[in-house]
Amino acid sequence: MKKAVCFIGGILLLSFIGLKVKKNIFTYPEYWPKPVYDIIKNPVTEEGFQLGRALFYDPILSKDNTISCASCHLQASGFTHIDHDLSHGIEGKIGTRNSLAIMNSAWSDSFMWDGGINHLEVQALAPLTSDVEMAETLENVVRKLDTIPFYKKMFYKAFQDSTITGQRVLLGFTQFTLMLNTYNSKYDKYIRKEVGGEFTAQEKNGLKLFRNNCASCHTEPLFATNKFKNNGLAVDTTLNDYGRMKITQNPKDSLRFKVPTLRNIQFTKPYMHDGRFETLQEVITHYTNGIQQSETLSEELKDPILFTHREKVDLLVFLRTLTDKEFLFDKRFSFPKALITQK
Ligand code: HEC
Ligand code: HEC
Incomplete structure (x- = not known):
């Protein structure tokens, strides 16, 4: 008898919880860092x-x-x-x-x-x-x-x-x-060693160049960091946008901007906070030939980045592996x- 009461009580309790607690549908690869947003407290239904x-x-x-x-x-x-x-x-x-x-x-x-x-x-x-x-x-x-x-x-x-x-x-x-x-690009499949993730020699070399020159800010697996950096863009004197300094009023933050993700970068043009670059070629040329020295320029970019023409192409080819068509057309x-x- 006692058992039966427990059983019925249990079912009542479960159906009560079932009404209140809805299923969380937020998922991400288990090898990724934990999200900053508290999903456990605020599940997505x-x-x-x-x-x-x-x-x-x-x-x-x-x-x-x-x-x-x-x-x-x-x-x-x-x-x-x-x-x-x-x-x-x-x-x-x-x-x-x-x-x-x-x-x-x-x-x-x-x-x-x-x-x-x-x-x-x-x-x-x-x-x-x-x-x-x-x-x-x-x-x-x-x-x-x-x-x-x-x-x-x-x-x-x-x-x-x-x-x-x-x-x-x-x-x-x-x-x-x-x-x-987004976590189903060719790059992700390469990392997970899945079908469709086989990298060509060019893509592998591009990834290596990326890790050596770009990943300190555009860090895997998100290809972003929660930091503000000055990546050496020339000041646009019509907009006069000094980025992070507007919020903190601290001159050290002059020309620092959010490090954006590079996922799906092939399709997010134009580039930078003011959309000044139309193509990824222009972006790469900025990093190799266009860096403006200033007091707040990031340490990582103080020494010039030297790429041969071939290396520029390899880097570009790698950046295209960050395209996730499943996401863009979901x-x-x-x-x-x-x-x-x-x-
Ligand atoms: C010191 C940190 C740092 C390094 C190193 C760095 N970036 Fe960036 N990157 C940034 C910041 C900050 C922005 C945004 C700047 C802005 O808009 O004012 C940016 C923007 C970009 C954008 C435009 C993104 C968009 O959505 O508009 C691309 C593409 C890019 N970087 C590629 C690269 C590549 C390729 C390399 C290596 C050659 C690299 N970055 C190295 C900090 C960095
Ligand atoms: C008129 C164009 C426009 C509209 C409409 C608009 N946005 Fe935006 N959104 C922007 C711009 C521009 C930025 C960057 C703003 C900045 O840096 O000051 C932005 C930034 C964002 C960001 C920040 C992303 C990041 O990683 O920092 C989010 C999230 C966002 N918008 C969501 C929304 C939502 C939700 C709505 C509708 C309620 C919306 N936006 C409507 C233009 C727009």
């Missing part, structure tokens, strides 16, 4: 991810209903824009920086080129409220979403409560952003049809 996906693609979030996050962050280019150097927002207004790719964000401890945002859960506020991006307020976003039954349902599924709040909107974005993870991250059919 399918329902939260789908809510965030709808929000990410919905222009209703901007003041005049024309600009969505995806306007500047296109999947096929690693969630950045490619057709112009500085971002274009509401009413054709031009921003001051090149949009950043959104990939493997759970491993970043700060966001934006100058690290001005230190937590993913508040990141979306910046583009939502920026005059030159979406020019909206969080209150208005909540008000607009509240009139749409589709979103009431989506919020209910994600939070077991259909009340739409600013915080929940931001959490929705976070859940979607956290899922934009339908789960694309425009959700439900936005048209159900809204």
